[in-house]
Amino acid sequence: MSPDPAPHILVVDDDPGHLTALKTIIKSWGYRVDGVDDGAAAVERVRETPYDLVLMDVRMAHMSGLEALKRIRGYNPAIPVLIMTAYSSVATAVEALKAGAYDYLTKPLDYEVLKLGIERARDHSGLKSENQALKAELRAAFDLQNIVGKSPAMVELIDMVAQVAPSEATVLITGESGTGKELIARALHVNSGRRDKPFVVVNCAALTETLLESELFGHERGAFTGADRRREGRFMQAHQGTVFLDEIGEMSPSMQARLLRVIQEREIQRVGGTEVLEVDVRILAATHRDLAAEVAAGRFREDLFYRLNVVALKVPPLRARRDDIPLLAAHFLARYAARNRKAVRGFAPRAMDLLLRHGWPGNVRELENAVERAVILLAGDYVSAKELPLSITAAPGAAPAGDPPAAVPDGGRTLQDIERDAILATLQLTEGNKSKAAEKLGITRKTLYKKLKTYGEE
Numbered sequence: 001m002s003p004d005p006a007p008h009i010l011v012v013d014d015d016p017g018h019l020t021a022l023k024t025i026i027k028s029w030g031y032r033v034d035g036v037d038d039g040a041a042a043v044e045r046v047r048e049t050p051y052d053l054v055l056m057d058v059r060m061a062h063m064s065g066l067e068a069l070k071r072i073r074g075y076n077p078a079i080p081v082l083i084m085t086a087y088s089s090v091a092t093a094v095e096a097l098k099a100g101a102y103d104y105l106t107k108p109l110d111y112e113v114l115k116l117g118i119e120r121a122r123d124h125s126g127l128k129s130e131n132q133a134l135k136a137e138l139r140a141a142f143d144l145q146n147i148v149g150k151s152p153a154m155v156e157l158i159d160m161v162a163q164v165a166p167s168e169a170t171v172l173i174t175g176e177s178g179t180g181k182e183l184i185a186r187a188l189h190v191n192s193g194r195r196d197k198p199f200v201v202v203n204c205a206a207l208t209e210t211l212l213e214s215e216l217f218g219h220e221r222g223a224f225t226g227a228d229r230r231r232e233g234r235f236m237q238a239h240q241g242t243v244f245l246d247e248i249g250e251m252s253p254s255m256q257a258r259l260l261r262v263i264q265e266r267e268i269q270r271v272g273g274t275e276v277l278e279v280d281v282r283i284l285a286a287t288h289r290d291l292a293a294e295v296a297a298g299r300f301r302e303d304l305f306y307r308l309n310v311v312a313l314k315v316p317p318l319r320a321r322r323d324d325i326p327l328l329a330a331h332f333l334a335r336y337a338a339r340n341r342k343a344v345r346g347f348a349p350r351a352m353d354l355l356l357r358h359g360w361p362g363n364v365r366e367l368e369n370a371v372e373r374a375v376i377l378l379a380g381d382y383v384s385a386k387e388l389p390l391s392i393t394a395a396p397g398a399a400p401a402g403d404p405p406a407a408v409p410d411g412g413r414t415l416q417d418i419e420r421d422a423i424l425a426t427l428q429l430t431e432g433n434k435s436k437a438a439e440k441l442g443i444t445r446k447t448l449y450k451k452l453k454t455y456g457e458e
């Protein structure tokens with residue numbers, strides 16, 4: 001393995017002169033340095049890049065350093081944050097320390113003290129190893145091993161991801177909602193040479209055309225009402241990294257034309273600007289639509305489609321790879337059991353049977369949500385049908401053709417018969433206690449009475 005790269009430091013200061021000076025001096029000490037001029041930007045950067053240390057001014061115009069500190073800690077408590085304060089007031093420093101700052105320095109800064117402070121923060125072994133573990137975890141989160149799936153379709157897909165990730169190819173990822181399109185996009189980024197640069201997600205369906213344009217390309221000051229200062233777009237923010245255009249099928253025709261230009265010329269112009277800016281990004285796109293059909297229907301540009309579709313990855317729906325259901329269910333069970341500090345052993349056979357037979361309109365996300373919910377509700381060792389949502393236990397689901405109907409032991413009985421038996425069996429269990437039986441059955445007492453009356457079992 002190659003030696004660790006130099007520690008990466010983020011400097012946050014809204015005074016441009018101070019920011020430049022700090023970056024220069026820290027760099028001269030052999031660190032990698034990035035700088036941003038406000039707290040909100042700092043929070044965003046920390047989400048994108050696993051920094052080893054944040055050096056931050058507490059008093060800034062937009063978001064205060066303390067607020068930013070809290071958010072950074074909320075996101076990744078292992079990153080040491082060194083606070084700079086112009087006020088040697090104990091109060092500010094104490095507040096910062098309480099909010100989780102690693103230490104504070106007073107301004108004007110003594111560079112020797114700063115140097116020591118940085119080294120100390122770095123060498124603080126607990127922090128260091130914890131942070132490294134966290135970085136490994138962050139990276140592993142999108143590693144190929146974390147794309148769960150042993151079905152032939154998924155194995156093929158994961159192979160493709162491994163193959164095309166290191167290339168610069170534009171990739172179009174298609175699949176139903178919740179199938180794992182974003183997971184695949186992140187895996188492509190993390191397994192590419194751009195992994196240490198930003199991965200920027202833009203949801204094309206979430207913004208109006210005008211907003212999307214300025215979001216992607218940025219705007220000049222005064223470009224429209226409310227544009228009180230120049231803003232860089234997501235393409236520039238993703239410099240040397242990857243832009244993931246989610247829901248690309250929803251893009252308007254004129255935005256499609258502009259995007260085509262970016263892909264062809266590798267150049268953009270800010271809204272309201274004339275300056276031509278070079279962009280260095282890899283583009284990944286996803287849609288739940290059949291883009292070829294959209295092209296045929298005249299709703300999507302054919303030339304753009306071919307540009308995006310250089311490599312096409314199809315994520316199969318969960319119902320088409322039922323072999324993966326037990327694996328995914330176990331994967332999510334382990335994750336949520338750990339998160340909720342519960343010792344869950346697995347799924348009862350009946351619960352697994354229901355999972356295997358369900359139609360999964362919401363795909364992997366639906367499965368993940370169902371398992372998380374079950375873990376939260378669970379009191380025993382095994383997830384049983386009781387902890388599964390009604391959508392899974394009640395609906396017959398899209399059982400694979402040729403299979404017997406779901407879990408009816410002898411078949412050929414009416415639903416009413418089955419319901420009646422269930423009610424009577426539950427009443428037997430609760431020794432005739434109707435309130436308890438109603439609760440177990442998930443119905444009100446009134447409903448229980450009504451049903452007993454219909455069955456003549458009062």
Ligand SMILES: Nc1ncnc2c1ncn2[C@@H]1O[C@H](COP(=O)(O)OP(=O)(O)OP(=O)(O)O)[C@@H](O)[C@H]1O
Nearest residue numbers: 146147148149176177178179180181182183364365
């Ligand atoms: N093969 C997989 N292995 C592990 N986790 C998965 C897999 N596929 C999806 N997931 C998880 O399922 C959830 C949904 O996946 P993701 O957000 O990538 O889907 P999507 O296709 O982008 O959905 P949407 O179309 O709704 O935006 C995420 O939490 C993701 O981590």
Ligand SMILES: [Mg+2]
Nearest residue numbers: 178181182246
């Ligand atoms: Mg998505």
